[in-house]
Amino acid sequence: MPTLFSHIYTFRHNTAVINDSGEHYSYAKLYADAIVCTEQLGQESKLVFINARNNYSTVVAYVACMLGGHPVLLVAADNPQQLEELVNSYQPNFIVNTLTDTPEFKVYNSKTVQLHNELCLLLSTSGSTGSPKLVKISHSNIISNSDAIIRYLEVTTTDRAITSLPIHYSYGLSILNIHLRVGASIVLTDLSVTNENFWKIYKQFSVTSFSGVPYSFQALLSVNFDFSSAPSTRYVTQAGGKLSQNVILHFANQLKLTNKLFFIMYGQTEASPRISYLPPDQVFEHSDCIGIAIYGGSLTLHDDKEKEITDSGVAGELIYRGPNIMMGYALGQNDFASMEYMEALHTGDIALRKSNGLFKIIGRVSRFVKPFGIRVNLDDIQNNLSNTDAIVAVTGNDEKILVVIQTENETLISSISHQISLSYTLPLEVFQIEMVSTIPRLSNDKFDYKYLLKLFVEDVKQKSNTRLFLDEFKKEVLILLGVAAQPWNSVADIYSSILNNPTCDDLSTFRSLSGDSLSYVAVSSALNQYLGNLPDNWHNMSIQSLQDLRYGNEF
Amino acid sequence: MSFNYFTSFRTIEVTDFLKALGICLVVLNHSSWHNLEGGLNILILISGLNFARFSLKKGNTELAVDIARLLKKLLIPSLLLMGFYSLLFNKFDWKEIMLISNFFYTQKIAAFPVWYVQVITQLMLVIAVSAFMFNFAKWTRISLLGFSLVMLIFSILIPPFIDQYISSAELFWKLPHYIAWNFILGWVVWACIEDENQSPLKLCICWLLIVISAFIVFQIYQDISINRFLIFSSFATVLLLFKKIQVPTIFYRLIVILASAVFYIFLLHGGIMYVIQILMRDHFSYATIAVCKFFISISLCCMLFILITATLNALKTVRESSSKMSNNN
Structure with missing residues (x-):
């Protein structure tokens, strides 16, 4: 040959x-x-x-x-x-x-x-x-x-x-x-x-x-x-x-x-x-x-x-x-x-x-999302999970993968959670599992993904400030302990959040945003998590350049 | 068949690793292992390196703005803590609050190394003023390494002159002119590391500068224990030779937390140790108390760092969410 x-x-x-x-x-x-x-x-x-x-x-x-x-x-x-x-x-x-x-x-x-x-x-x-x-x-x-x-x-x-x-x-x-x-x-x-x-x-x-x-x-x-x-x-x-x-x-x-x-x-x-x-x-x-x-x-x-x-x-x-x-x-x-x-x-x-x-x-394409920079095919997940005894619809965005199960049997939730934790390297908190009696469908009988996403993920349920504070506090503690990962949306998100500088743009760098030794560790740790691998000179690289590093599967 | 080769490691920057080690040394030293010296000198070296890395090559005005921001982050919690101890002990020292007591005496009210905050503030102010007077921006753009070397030589030579007017030894050398060299050495190390034309010869010369500077200050000027010189030189050598190192994954998160919590540990460990000493002194041996001081103060400070950071981040999210809700309404 x-x-x-x-x-x-x-x-x-x-x-x-x-x-x-x-x-x-x-x-x-x-x-x-x-x-x-x-x-x-x-x-x-x-x-x-x-x-x-x-x-x-x-x-x-x-x-x-x-x-x-x-x-x-x-x-x-x-x-x-x-x-x-x-x-x-x-x-x-x-x-x-x-x-x-x-x-x-x-x-x-x-x-x-x-x-x-x-x-x-x-x-x-x-x-x-x-x-x-x-x-x-x-x-x-x-x-x-x-x-x-x-x-x-x-x-x-x-x-x-x-x-x-x-x-x-x-x-x-x-x-x-x-x-x-x-x-x-x-x-x-x-x-x-x-x-x-x-x-x-x-x-x-x-x-x-x-x-x-x-x-x-x-x-x-x-x-x-x-x-x-x-x-x-x-x-x-x-x-x-x-x-x-x-x-x-x-x-x-x-x-x-x-x-x-x-x-x-x-x-x-x-x-x-x-x-x-x-x-x-x-x-x-x-x-x-x-x-x-x-x-x-x-x-x-x-x-x-x-x-x-x-x-x-x-x-x-x-x-x-x-x-x-x-x-x-x-x-x-x-x-x-x-x-x-x-x-x-x-x-x-x-x-x-x-x-x-x-x-x-x-x-x-909407059936692909990229939580943590990992390209995920939602149809793949849906097909895998549909091998269980329930009808499952999977949709999501770059922050959350929503799994909706059409069942009255609550034990199925734990079985599907278990299956997810075994099958996927993504953190479990990226997945949101919900149970409904009937999954809404479109006129062509396809699942109404938009509605499901809006209902369970995008519409922020009215939480009291105290409840929100406690939920966020718990999440932040887990992130700082390294048990959970912060779902950063972008490099700009990291910089504006940690450096507390909302004025960053594509050309901003860590140095230009007055990053210093006190914020350095937090930023480099967050970037390392978001990008996977941080180049030596990252603090001189623009937000756009760092963001470009993220899409490693496109050649 | 298995290989030793396959162990789980994470890569971490050497500066973070040494920050974590440095602060542990400081706490160990204060816990009773007085022969473990040099931790704070390593932290000052890394501060200097980061200063060169992030700020030194900027314009003079930008440099001054960076210094102001840094001092704000340093001084607000420090002054609040000083105020707390003043209230607690019902004592007030205006020289300590005005950040100049290190020029007069070594006693303090606040149970943390106040002198360090004072010295860094004084040093930063001198640097900010000098930047305008001598146009640092011009010289750093021509050659950061050359500029840093000149500044280092100057900072090494200045202490004996000032000692004619101030009795530095009586003040345990906790003065800006005895710390400047340590901070500026960080500039030299950074200038050497970032140099694209780096060569073994340049690294050797930089290493010699580290060793010679440390020897002159620690052994000739201060004539103190050789431990500080040896520990400082060893850690500085690691900083010079490596940018990143691999640590077992199991320790990675701990090191990141320690490196992030350096300032919290620095501010709070003294008070915690004081409480431990009072609670345990009549019931436990010296060695047990020392061990407890180290582990409890490090752990509590790290936990406080996590709790305070988590609280501030959660509050920020609640504020943003409330603002979003009111905009939608």
């Missing part, structure tokens, strides 16, 4: 990888080192987890797995907690340590793991269930997606990338994939884009492309970086969330002056990950768009009734079709043996098509 890197030996004389101390590794060397690793893994397909770093050892281990047909998951080496959770859930055969120049393959589970022969890559995604959810990517998914990206970026053997993003992140991994696939080269470094040495290396090795997420560009903007100081650059790409238009235009203008291309891209893990890109010549007039579908894929819009919308300017759910749609999710080891054919990917985003054919995202 052809794999992404089956042919890389044909590039044997080319440089594949350069590390930041200047050592060059040819494709011949990379291939040879990878083959040695495949011999350790054996003939039979194995499940491999790699402690990934931006180093040669990781690249060797990854290429070895791809060459040998061993499904692989890359995990951030500096996140042992995540690795532990994944290992406990999925029991891989091997765990690879990449601290040394040669990757160390350690046996973790010697039992055979049933693996579909198409399965090649696993990507982590935020999930609402008890175990961390993985997206299963097949060989054909990754090959088609890589080839499509290569096509529109026009990547050739003369190109050279740099690891401005971690390799374990699917956007960062896609950069590695496309460059190795065409026999181009990649410079490996862990340095931050705001570190002067990153750009010294960039210029030293004549890197031809820069790839960043919104935070990268915000950081570059904050240090007044100009791409004209990196003349070897041919193109710049941006994905990983929505970058504000003024920042896009700032860099687009800069890049235009030196004839460099700027690609705004969109995707999802479930699409391996690239779905669309904005042609560089459209960036000035349509910087708010995600562009057009990649080669081999197509984008359509569907209304509530799943009917395709053909008119421009009419909003609907963005649906993607293409050979790069995943082969399903894995929630446990048993799921690796199966393949789910998915004809279309419901992105969960609401978009419209402009008259020139470019797509623009304007919001999210």
